[in-house]
Amino acid sequence: MxxxxxxxxxxxxxxxxxxxxxxxxxxxxxxxxxxxxxxxxxxxxxxxxxxxxxxxxxxxxxxxxxxxxxxxxxxxxxxxxxxxxxxxxxxxxxxxxxxxxxxxxxxxxxxxHWKGLSAVAHLFSRWRGVDARAAERHLAAQGMALPADTPPPSVEASAVAPALALPQPADSALEQLLLARTTCRNYADAPLRADQLGHVLQRSFGARASGAFAAGLTLLKKGVPSAGGLHPVEALLLLRKVDGLACGLYRYHPVEHTLLLQQTLPQSEADALALRFVAGQEYFAGAPVLLALTARFQRNFWKYREHAKAWRAVILDAGHLSQTLYLAATELQLGAFITAAVNEADIEQAFGLDPLQHGVIAVCGCGIPARPDEVEFDPLGRAAGRPPSPA
Ligand SMILES: Cc1cc2nc3c(=O)[nH]c(=O)nc-3n(C[C@H](O)[C@H](O)[C@H](O)COP(=O)(O)O)c2cc1C
Incomplete structure (x- = not known):
C-alpha cells in the first residue's frame, strides 16, 4: 500500500x-x-x-x-x-x-499528444506471433475460406439514370505503369542489386528537397504528399538478400539517401524474422527486401496535438508511400507487395521501438519476380516479366 x-x-x-x-x-x-x-x-x-x-x-x-x-x-x-x-x-x-x-x-x-481514441485503436490492434496463414488454412479446411453470405457488389448500382459518359484519357507512360502494377506473391531466390534497392527507396521514400519552414521546423519535399509536409513515416528494412549488403536490419535516411545499419543477422535468423514480420505469409517472406512502414508519431502530433484526424493522416501517408513503392518497383520490372497482416509487436521488438512513439503500419517488400505458383490477381496478365497466372 x-x-x-x-x-x-x-x-x-x-x-x-x-x-x-x-x-x-x-x-x-x-x-x-x-x-x-x-x-x-x-x-x-x-x-x-x-x-x-x-x-x-x-x-x-x-x-x-x-x-x-x-x-x-x-x-x-x-x-x-x-x-x-x-x-x-x-x-x-x-x-x-x-x-x-x-x-x-x-x-x-x-x-x-495522442488523441485518446486513436491511441487505443493503435495500441490494441497490434499482433504478436500471429500466423495468419495457419488461421486461413484452418478456415479453408472447414469450407469457410470466404464468408457464406453474399458479398456487396463491386460497384454500387446507379440509382439515377442516365449515366453520363466521360471521355477516355489517352494512353500514357503513367497508364502503362499502372497497368503493369500488381501485387507479387512469387519471388525468385535471387538477390536484389544495391542499385535496384536504391532506385525503389529513392523513388518512394526519398526526399527531393528539405528546407526550414519556420524556426526549428524542417519540412521535406517528397514524391508523395504528407499532412503538414511532416513525413512521419519512414522505412525500416529487413534485408535478406541484397548484393554487397550484410543480411540484417537497417533504417533508410530519406534526405541523405543512405542505409543505416541497425544490426546484422545470420541468414537463418533474417529468414525466420521475415516470416514473423508478415504473420506467416511465406510468399511475402521470400522477398529479398522487406520494409516496415513505421511512423514517428511525435513528428505529426507535435503539430496536430490531440487532433481527431492526426492518426488517420499518418496511416494515409503509408498508403501513398506503398503505392509509390509499387510503381518504382514496377518501373524496374520488379515485384512488390504490401501487407497489413503483420506482427507489429515482433517488428517493434526487432528494431527496439516503443509502440507509443513508433507505430508499425504495414510491411512492404520487393524483389525479382518468379513464375507464379501462388495465386495472384492478375486479370490483365501484366505481372512484370511473367506469363499470366493460370487462374
Ligand atoms: C492495405 C493493404 C493490405 C493488404 N494486405 C494483404 C495481405 O495481408 N496479404 C496479401 O496477400 N495481400 C494483401 N494486400 C494486397 C491485396 O490483396 C492486393 O492489392 C489485391 O489482391 C489486388 O491485387 P493487385 O494489387 O495486384 O491489384 C494488401 C493490400 C493493401 C492495400
Missing part, C-alpha cells in the same frame, strides 16, 4: 470495453434446455499499458472518483485501501513514486 501522503491520479487515457461471455450450465443441458448465461467482463483499454486489464465493478467506480489531471490524496478520493492497491498494481492508478513504471509509461503517452 502506498503511504497515506501519496498522491494519486488516473492514467491519461482509459476506455472500457464490455466483453461478453456466454456459457451453458450442465444441469440445463442435461434437462435438454439451451439457456445461455451471459457474463459481462469490463476490460480497461489503457494505451500506456498496451494490454487489456480486467476490472471489477468497484474498481470502475473508484476510477470514476479519481482525476486524470489532478494529483489527489487518498482521503479526498474515498476509495477503500485494497481497491487503491489493486488499481495501482494494474497500472491504472498512478503515483509520483520514482519506481512507478506505469506512471512513467503514462508520462510518455502524455508527452506524445
Amino acid at each position: 502506498p503511504e497515506f501522503a501519496t498522491l494519486f491520479r488516473r492514467c491519461a487515457v482509459l476506455m472500457l470495453e464490455a466483453q461478453e461471455r456466454i456459457s451453458y450450465q450442465p444441469q440445463d443441458l442435461i434437462a435438454g434446455r439451451l439457456v445461455p448465461r451471459v457474463h459481462t467482463q469490463w476490460m480497461a483499454l489503457a494505451p500506456h499499458l498496451g494490454e487489456a486489464i480486467a476490472l471489477e465493478a468497484a474498481e470502475i467506480d473508484a476510477l470514476a472518483r479519481c482525476s486524470s489531471s489532478q494529483w489527489l490524496p487518498v482521503h479526498e478520493l474515498g476509495i477503500a485501501a485494497e481497491t487503491i492497491d489493486a488499481l495501482c498494481a494494474k497500472g491504472l492508478l498512478l503515483t509520483q513514486q520514482p519506481g512507478d513504471a506505469a506512471a512513467q509509461r503514462d508520462d510518455i503517452l502524455r508527452g506524445m
Whole structure:
C-alpha cells in the first residue's frame, strides 16, 4: 500500500470495453434446455499499458472518483485501501513514486499528444506471433475460406439514370505503369542489386528537397504528399538478400539517401524474422527486401496535438508511400507487395521501438519476380516479366 501522503491520479487515457461471455450450465443441458448465461467482463483499454486489464465493478467506480489531471490524496478520493492497491498494481492508478513504471509509461503517452481514441485503436490492434496463414488454412479446411453470405457488389448500382459518359484519357507512360502494377506473391531466390534497392527507396521514400519552414521546423519535399509536409513515416528494412549488403536490419535516411545499419543477422535468423514480420505469409517472406512502414508519431502530433484526424493522416501517408513503392518497383520490372497482416509487436521488438512513439503500419517488400505458383490477381496478365497466372 502506498503511504497515506501519496498522491494519486488516473492514467491519461482509459476506455472500457464490455466483453461478453456466454456459457451453458450442465444441469440445463442435461434437462435438454439451451439457456445461455451471459457474463459481462469490463476490460480497461489503457494505451500506456498496451494490454487489456480486467476490472471489477468497484474498481470502475473508484476510477470514476479519481482525476486524470489532478494529483489527489487518498482521503479526498474515498476509495477503500485494497481497491487503491489493486488499481495501482494494474497500472491504472498512478503515483509520483520514482519506481512507478506505469506512471512513467503514462508520462510518455502524455508527452506524445495522442488523441485518446486513436491511441487505443493503435495500441490494441497490434499482433504478436500471429500466423495468419495457419488461421486461413484452418478456415479453408472447414469450407469457410470466404464468408457464406453474399458479398456487396463491386460497384454500387446507379440509382439515377442516365449515366453520363466521360471521355477516355489517352494512353500514357503513367497508364502503362499502372497497368503493369500488381501485387507479387512469387519471388525468385535471387538477390536484389544495391542499385535496384536504391532506385525503389529513392523513388518512394526519398526526399527531393528539405528546407526550414519556420524556426526549428524542417519540412521535406517528397514524391508523395504528407499532412503538414511532416513525413512521419519512414522505412525500416529487413534485408535478406541484397548484393554487397550484410543480411540484417537497417533504417533508410530519406534526405541523405543512405542505409543505416541497425544490426546484422545470420541468414537463418533474417529468414525466420521475415516470416514473423508478415504473420506467416511465406510468399511475402521470400522477398529479398522487406520494409516496415513505421511512423514517428511525435513528428505529426507535435503539430496536430490531440487532433481527431492526426492518426488517420499518418496511416494515409503509408498508403501513398506503398503505392509509390509499387510503381518504382514496377518501373524496374520488379515485384512488390504490401501487407497489413503483420506482427507489429515482433517488428517493434526487432528494431527496439516503443509502440507509443513508433507505430508499425504495414510491411512492404520487393524483389525479382518468379513464375507464379501462388495465386495472384492478375486479370490483365501484366505481372512484370511473367506469363499470366493460370487462374
Ligand atoms: C492495405 C493493404 C493490405 C493488404 N494486405 C494483404 C495481405 O495481408 N496479404 C496479401 O496477400 N495481400 C494483401 N494486400 C494486397 C491485396 O490483396 C492486393 O492489392 C489485391 O489482391 C489486388 O491485387 P493487385 O494489387 O495486384 O491489384 C494488401 C493490400 C493493401 C492495400
